[in-house]
Amino acid sequence: MIRRRGAAIAAWAALGAGLGACSQSTPPETPPLAVEAEPAAARAPAAPETRRAYFGELHLHTGYSFDAYALMGSRADPDEAYRFGRGDAVTYLGDTVRRSRPLDFMAVTDHSEYLGSFMRIDREPDGPLAQSKGGKLMAANPLAAALGQLVSVLSADKPTSTAMDEAMASAWQYEVNTANRYNQPGKFTTFVAYEWTTMLDGKYNLHRNVIFADKGPAAPFTATDSRRPEDLWAFLDAQRAIGIEGLAIPHNSNASGGLMFDWKKSDGHPIDEAYAQQRALNEPLVEVYQHKGQSETSPLLSPEDNFANFERSEALLTGGPSAVNGSFTRQALGRGLVLGQKLGTNPFAFGFVGSSDFHNGLSDSAESAYAGNGLNSTDPHVNLPDPAFAKAILSQKVNPAGEAAPAANLHRPSDSEALRHTPALLNWSSAGLTGVWAEENTRPAIFAALRRRETFATSGTELRLRMFGGWNLPSGMMQQAGWVARAYRMGVPMGADLPLHREGNPAPTLLLEAAKDPMGANLDRIQVIKIWLDGDGYKEKVFDVAWSSERQRDPRTGKVPPVKNTVDLKTAKYANSAGATVLRVQWSDPEFDPAVPAVYYARALEIPTPRWPTLLAVARGLPLPEGVPPTLQERGISSPIWYTPGKGS
Structure with a gap:
């Protein structure tokens, strides 16, 4: 019991x-029988790349x-x-x-x-x-x-x-x-x-x-x-x-x-x-x-993060x-x-x-x-809320x-x-997604990716985000064929600890790649968020490391200006005339101190797109709601890579 x-x-x-909706149940269909996977012992393990x-x-x-x-x-x-x-x-x-x-x-x-x-x-x-x-x-x-x-x-x-x-x-x-x-x-x-x-x-x-x-x-x-x-x-x-x-x-x-x-x-x-x-x-x-x-974070905790x-x-x-x-x-x-x-x-x-x-x-x-x-x-396409x-x-x-304050008469006959x-909170969001890097779509492979933390989270988009870290990685490595295989051999993927730092090694190098959602918006930028030990506490810093278009980094702040916003609020449409389909960069920490523990993770942002209240308002011919952003920049963040002096994977 x-x-x-x-x-x-x-x-x-x-x-x-999590206040939700009424769903009318239908008799369940019989799903196809589960296919028995070939025993693991009978297959050679797939290469990480x-x-x-x-x-x-x-x-x-x-x-x-x-x-x-x-x-x-x-x-x-x-x-x-x-x-x-x-x-x-x-x-x-x-x-x-x-x-x-x-x-x-x-x-x-x-x-x-x-x-x-x-x-x-x-x-x-x-x-x-x-x-x-x-x-x-x-x-x-x-x-x-x-x-x-x-x-x-x-x-x-x-x-x-x-x-x-x-x-x-x-x-x-x-x-x-x-x-x-x-x-x-x-x-x-x-x-x-x-x-x-x-x-x-x-x-x-x-x-x-x-x-x-x-x-x-x-x-x-x-x-x-x-x-x-x-x-x-x-x-x-x-x-x-x-x-x-x-x-x-x-x-x-x-x-x-x-x-x-x-x-x-x-x-x-x-x-x-x-x-x-x-x-x-x-x-x-x-x-x-x-x-x-x-x-992830709040402006109250990360005031320097735009x-x-x-x-x-x-x-x-x-x-x-x-x-x-x-x-x-x-x-x-x-x-x-x-x-x-x-x-x-x-x-x-x-x-x-x-x-x-x-x-x-x-x-x-x-x-x-x-x-x-x-x-x-x-x-x-079927059951959007009526006007x-x-x-x-x-x-x-x-x-x-x-x-949000509760709304009155928030109902339909069905x-x-x-x-x-039920209040439909305007500051609540559409769903997020989990991305994993795995050899195949099976329980053992997906769970192994979850366990080793080779995962990334998105705010709902299917953009693909990848990060590796290592020491003495060759310059221009990502422009060469087979760079992912070399990255697995010479470094570690997201979710792992950097190898032991050897005396004389320079700062760690991160290899970062983001590819747009094939059905979604172009990419604005890739950022690296670094957190490091500082005395009895810690500090954080956000680095813009790759971005689209001809924008220039502000020499005073070190930040890259906003990407062009192509959203038409009257039609709730945007154009992929701004942004990039793929961003790729090899980056080394310019402030690295080998005596200080640190952790790094990547964040990839899309160009602005209409937020759900804007989409709903335009679809039903209603004014945009006040007090909430009409657009958003969907994003994904990678699992971190850790550096600990004297330790390593």
Whole structure:
């Protein structure tokens, strides 16, 4: 049986995070049988230079998540989610919809808490759960039940508790089986996964998505088992010991109240070496882009970064603004250097991924496929919000903290009752994406890329970003055929530690390449973000290292001026007459000090394109909303490369 007790869920549910839309369920199609991959022992290992970029989704909810069902009215299930993700047509809000282009890999990460229980009552109204005291409460008022009433019933009513345990065990097996059925090696990779959901004080986000390499555990470890991340890591350690490999990915640290990357453990004591080692092993990645705001950095932390003010959402749905210190990944990289120097292990040595966190079961990262939080992903060719609904979405006011005020009458006739009072936050964003460099599109290859952090995160675009680092790399290397193979042999890819620095070596050289999304905008520039140890603290600096057109670096500031903005706000169209299709550069750190630990990562920016409120306003003949940017520069960031004096890969 799965243990489900305590009041942890009520606090989180009260947040109402990720408010989505009602999805009309259709009978699931039978997916093609999973193709057995050739045994690894029978194949020679592929050379690293054969790795290509694959794009995927590692954070998506269906109606099997209690909040998606009860708060947003979603009825999509994992079967529909995987079909939509691989490019099939599905029925949503009565329409036939399809993703703009198929994903390469995917994981459905439904909340493990109350997993599938509301859906069980919906589908089995005469079953034991539906007929229990708690089940009747859930059926009569799903919203009230999800917001906390169910917790007291569970603790007092054994029949409800027993039926809930059985329903959750059955739902977990269905999640596992569905992920395995849709896994097609070489074509579409799916992972067994879930979300561990804890919200301290009812407002500080410490959620983790848990991704398994192949088979999953008998039951997920949930926030009702423990609200401490350290206990989740201990669970993963125990699973690893019996051959079940997995990792946890924190998300929305921007809403963590400074707790995600605190100097302290969850018990309030300072981080020690054991904590650092356990976290580094179990959390090699962190999610930086998703629809509830980016977690890379804030202008409050990076005032010299001209591009830090991007897709900000530093206010929670409840509880007011979240503290920025301890909530953003760039700062965490700096804190990691400090802790690594002190403890010998860096607990914040993570790579980057991006996802959606959509709650309607449909993942699409195209800017045009997002129409506000109330709908999550849409098919803009089929079910774009009608004029009245679009007007309600776009007429909201955004306060200085970045949180939108609820809009009245935010509904369409086909939407659920819960959605009718759902604010579609104008400062929230379209979905992010995870890019990995892997030899093939299979579970072993994709998971290995995640584990070694050879990943990059994008704000939704499919631009391709690559970075290598090494010592004494030949000048002009990237202009020669076979440079990627040489880079793997002579250096390290993103996500790795630089080799040991030898006396007499110059500064490390980074090889950086960005290629535009084939269906998207041209590129503006590539930047290198450097964080280095400085006394008891750390500093950061952003370097423009490659850019398009004839712009010149400002000799006083060292910065490159903005790229031309081609967006026509009247038509919501842009032209690729500005920017470059590919940017490539070999760069050495002009301020390198071999005695100082440092970390580097790359950021590639596209030229400006219309943001989703602009696209929606123009499509429905409405004025542009006030208080939010009409355009954005989509982007991607690479996982870092670390330099530690006296150490190396």
